[in-house]
Amino acid sequence: MLDVGRHPNIELLAYSEVEGLKGTAGEFTITVRKKTRYVEEDKCTGCGACAEKCPTVVPDAFNEGLGERKAIYSYFAQGIPSTHTIDADHCRQLNGKKCGICAKTCQADAINFDKKDQVIELDVGAVIIAAGYDVFDPSQIPEYHYTEIPNVVTAIEFERLLSASGPTEGHLDRPSDRAVLKEIASLEKQAKKSQKTLARFEEKYNESSASFYDKFQGGQYEGDEDRQKWADKYAAHLAIVEPLESLQKKAEGFTVARRLAFIQCVGSRDFRFYPFCSGYCCMHSIKEAIIAHEHEPETASVIFGMDIRAVGKGFEEYKIRGGNDSNVSYVRGRVAEISAGPDDNPVVTFEDTRERKVKNQAFDLVVLATACAPIKGMAALAETLGVALDPYGFIKTSPLSPVDTETPGIFVCGCAESPMDVPESVAQASSAAERAAEVVFQPEMKEEKAVA
Amino acid sequence: MSKDVLVIGGGIAGMQASLDLADMGIKVYLVEKLPSIGGKMAQLDKTFPTNDCAI
Ligand SMILES: Cc1cc2nc3c(=O)[nH]c(=O)nc-3n(C[C@H](O)[C@H](O)[C@H](O)COP(=O)(O)OP(=O)(O)OC[C@H]3O[C@@H](n4cnc5c(N)ncnc54)[C@H](O)[C@@H]3O)c2cc1C
Ligand code: SF4
Ligand code: SF4
Numbered sequence: 001m002l003d004v005g006r007h008p009n010i011e012l013l014a015y016s017e018v019e020g021l022k023g024t025a026g027e028f029t030i031t032v033r034k035k036t037r038y039v040e041e042d043k044c045t046g047c048g049a050c051a052e053k054c055p056t057v058v059p060d061a062f063n064e065g066l067g068e069r070k071a072i073y074s075y076f077a078q079g080i081p082s083t084h085t086i087d088a089d090h091c092r093q094l095n096g097k098k099c100g101i102c103a104k105t106c107q108a109d110a111i112n113f114d115k116k117d118q119v120i121e122l123d124v125g126a127v128i129i130a131a132g133y134d135v136f137d138p139s140q141i142p143e144y145h146y147t148e149i150p151n152v153v154t155a156i157e158f159e160r161l162l163s164a165s166g167p168t169e170g171h172l173d174r175p176s177d178r179a180v181l182k183e184i185a186s187l188e189k190q191a192k193k194s195q196k197t198l199a200r201f202e203e204k205y206n207e208s209s210a211s212f213y214d215k216f217q218g219g220q221y222e223g224d225e226d227r228q229k230w231a232d233k234y235a236a237h238l239a240i241v242e243p244l245e246s247l248q249k250k251a252e253g254f255t256v257a258r259r260l261a262f263i264q265c266v267g268s269r270d271f272r273f274y275p276f277c278s279g280y281c282c283m284h285s286i287k288e289a290i291i292a293h294e295h296e297p298e299t300a301s302v303i304f305g306m307d308i309r310a311v312g313k314g315f316e317e318y319k320i321r322g323g324n325d326s327n328v329s330y331v332r333g334r335v336a337e338i339s340a341g342p343d344d345n346p347v348v349t350f351e352d353t354r355e356r357k358v359k360n361q362a363f364d365l366v367v368l369a370t371a372c373a374p375i376k377g378m379a380a381l382a383e384t385l386g387v388a389l390d391p392y393g394f395i396k397t398s399p400l401s402p403v404d405t406e407t408p409g410i411f412v413c414g415c416a417e418s419p420m421d422v423p424e425s426v427a428q429a430s431s432a433a434e435r436a437a438e439v440v441f442q443p444e445m446k447e448e449k450a451v452a
Numbered sequence: 453m454s455k456d457v458l459v460i461g462g463g464i465a466g467m468q469a470s471l472d473l474a475d476m477g478i479k480v481y482l483v484e485k486l487p488s489i490g491g492k493m494a495q496l497d498k499t500f501p502t503n504d505c506a507i
Contacts, residue, residue, distance in 0.1 A: 001490055004467045004482065009474035014484040018460055026453050032483055062495065079488030122481050123454040130459055130466030132491050162497040170497075287500040318501040381460070414465025422464055422499055429468035436469075437476050440455045 005080040014081055019119070021385050025409025025439055026125045034118040038086035038094070039072070043110035046074060046082030050102035050111065058090045060167070064157045066175070067167030072102045072111075077165060086111075126409045126436035129395055130429065131381060133415035136267035136274070136371035143337045144266065144368065149346050150176040151257075152338055152366045155284055162291050172257040172292060172299075174365055176344035180247055180254075187244040194237040201230040209234045257364035258298050261348050262289060263335045264305030267371030274371050274392060280421040281369035282309045286322045288367065293326040300327045302361070304335050304350055312421065338366055372419035385410060394418050400451045403432040411435045456481065463491020 004010055013032060020031035056071035071091040074084050092099035093113055103111035135156050138146040146152050151174050153161070160166040161173070168178070198209045205212065205227075212227070213234050221227040262285040268278040282305060289301035308330055310319040322328040333351045336358075341347040345362040352359050374393035375381075382389050387405040388396040395405055395412040403411045413428035414420065420428070435449070457473050459466045462484035470480045482489070498505055 001467065001494070004462070004470055004489060007471065007474045009478065010470050010480045010482055012462075012482050012484070012489065014462065014489060015487045016483050017485055018458075018483055028454070028458070030458050030481075032481075037487070064495075073487075075486055075488040076490070076494060079490065079494075081488065083487070085487045122456070122458060124456045124458040124481065125454045126457045128457065128459045128466070128469050130461035130463060130469055131485075132461055132463045132465070156492070156495060159496050163495075164497075166497075283500045287498065287503065290503065291498060312501065314501040413469055414461070414463060416461065416465070422493060425463075425465040426468045429465040430472050432465075433469040433472035433476075436457045437473060437478060440457060440478060 001078070001080055012081065014083075015085060018381070018384060021127070028124050028127060028409065030122045030124055030127070032120050032122060034120065036115045036117050037083060038088070038091075038111065038113055038115050039084050040110045040112055040115070041081065041083045043108045044083045044106075045108050045110075046084065047107070048074065048084070049105050049107065050084060053101050053105045055099070055101065056090050056092055058087060063160045063167045064154070066157060066160055066178075084110075125440035126411065127385065128432045128436055129381070129385070129387070129405070129410065129412045129416050130414050130432075131375055131378070131416045133419065134373045134375050136373045138266050138368045138370055140273065141266065144263070144335075145338055145340070146368065149338060149340050149366075150174070150179060151344055151346050151364065152368065154368050154370050155262075155281065155288060156370070158288055158365075158367045162288065162295070170295060172295065172365065173254075174257050174344065177251070177254045180251055184244065184247050184251060187240055187247070191237065191240045191244055194233065194240060197233050198230075198237060201233070205230075209237070256296055257292075258296060258300065259345075259362070259364045260289060260292060260299060260301040261346075261361070261363040261366045262301060262303040262369060263338070263348070263366060264303065264308075264369045265334070265371075266368040267373070268369075269306065270371075274373065276392070276419065277309060278369075278372040278419040279309070280372070280419065283312070283315055283318070283421065285367065285369050286310075286319055286328065289328045290322050290326045293328070300329075302329050302331055302363075304331050304333060304348065306334055307332065312423065372415055375416070378416075387412075390418075401449055403428055403435055404449055409439050455479070458483065461485075461491070462489030464493045466491070 016034045019033050022029045050072045051070045054070035054072045057068050059065040060067040060069040062076045072086045088094045164170040216231045267273040285303050293299045310316045333353045335350045337349040339347045341362045346366045347362045349360050378393050387407045390396045411432040413432035414425040456479040459470045459482045470482045473480045
């Protein structure tokens with residue numbers, strides 16, 4: 001990533017999109033919209049002072065909504081470029097309210113609320129599409145209750161929970177427990193505030209609120225407006241403290257998730273959604289189970305799948321190592337349902353094909369190995385570029401020319417072409433680079449590729 | 453005729469393609485929709501089958 005940022009031959013146009021393409025191989029003219037960040041890229045040093053002071057808190061997309069960021073933000077800490085960006089949907093100033101705190105904070109004078117999008121034209125000889133994939137949205141599968149049961153997460157969310165730079169600093173804190181802790185923090189804040197108000201009355205009347213309240217309820221002080229106020233405040237305080245105490249008690253029992261279920265083929269190999277195998281998900285479930293076990297040796301994981309597809313260099317060995325060393329077991333079968341169980345433990349209903357029995361098993365956390373879906377904007381991008389798509393919405397290629405689109409001079413690599421893992425994406429990328437270089441170095445060869 | 457290349461998407465595939473071309477002496481424009489490059493791989497904790505840290 002760093003190498004890309006500093007290579008003299010690479011001009012990085014981040015926060016930008018291609019809007020038009022004219023011409024043919026060797027002579028394309030491309031229109032690119034550089035979206036405004038409302039921050040001057042040549043001035044911003046990426047110091048982050050603005051984000052620290054910005055009062056607007058927004059769910060953090062990089063952390064899959066499991067953490068928070070500000071309305072002015074860097075996409076992630078090591079992101080390149082490190083230029084900050086104002087999120088125009090959430091920024092107060094850009095939505096007609098008074099703010100501008102970031103502009104006052106920025107020492108580099110980089111904030112510019114009047115900065116507009118910039119549309120530029122580029123002349124290029126060849127194009128490579130590497131627009132990647134989207135994570136399949138599992139809320140489309142009603143029987144898995146992804147949106148209703150908090151401790152059912154996607155594999156990419158689980159990656160963020162495992163990450164030391166993620167929202168839980170690498171601890172497998174369950175979403176339901178995190179929600180309780182957040183509620184506790186908010187109630188504690190309210191309780192502190194109401195405690196302050198009560199303290200003023202207690203000082204004034206030299207009595208504890210509790211003993212006063214007993215007398216008040218006994219009918220003393222009728223018609224005393226000030227004491228009526230005190231009583232109201234005390235009642236409101238109790239309405240905060242009582243649920244707070246019960247939540248605090250509940251939180252005493254919280255531990256990190258140790259019993260993990262991984263559900264394979266969520267949206268893949270499923271004729272309701274994508275009939276294809278997404279290829280990398282068996283392996284990433286094994287990886288996630290191994291890492292979880294490294295973090296916490298008591299972790300036990302069950303991977304539920306029709307079969308485990310470990311078809312790559314070193315992959316089968318990796319799978320066996322998971323079973324032997326990392327407390328991972330593999331259960332053959334498709335999970336029929338995930339339901340809510342006691343203590344926020346999701347219950348997995350599955351057929352054990354070896355025992356020919358339908359079973360229910362409770363877990364601390366369930367991880368969905370979601371399909372590799374074409375990106376949402378793919379149809380529009382393909383239309384802009386004039387390239388064909390396959391029936392699923394990936395870029396169309398042919399088996400003997402796997403990085404050539406149907407349009408000469410335009411190539412594809414990575415998950416924009418089809419689901420594939422990192423080693424395959426890198427191999428395709430080098431191959432696409434080679435094909436693009438042929439076009440710009442040897443224009444006479446550009447029309448036809450020699451096929452073996 | 454232009455000898456430059458446009459790469460759309462700054463995930464691992466787009467980054468690798470850009471670096472290969474740039475190392476051949478070709479000028480590359482790398483267009484990324486999001487504020488930073490890195491793609492999905494930047495979100496991963498570690499990667500199989502070596503469990504090396506992702507980028
Ligand atoms: C949970 C999970 C764990 C995984 N773990 C592993 C692992 O351990 N090992 C492994 O080998 N593989 C793993 N994979 C697979 C890996 O994520 C992919 O192989 C890899 O990220 C594909 O890279 P890519 O560059 O094709 O796509 P992406 O990473 O999706 O990158 C595409 C880039 O293009 C940008 N883009 C999209 N549309 C546009 C547009 N219109 N204009 C400009 N830019 C655009 C995107 O913002 C993004 O930056 C995992 C996948 C998942 C879901
Ligand atoms: S906009 Fe200013 S304050 Fe914010 S990161 Fe950039 S230089 Fe720092
Ligand atoms: S103007 Fe206010 S809300 Fe908007 S980014 Fe700056 S500090 Fe945040």
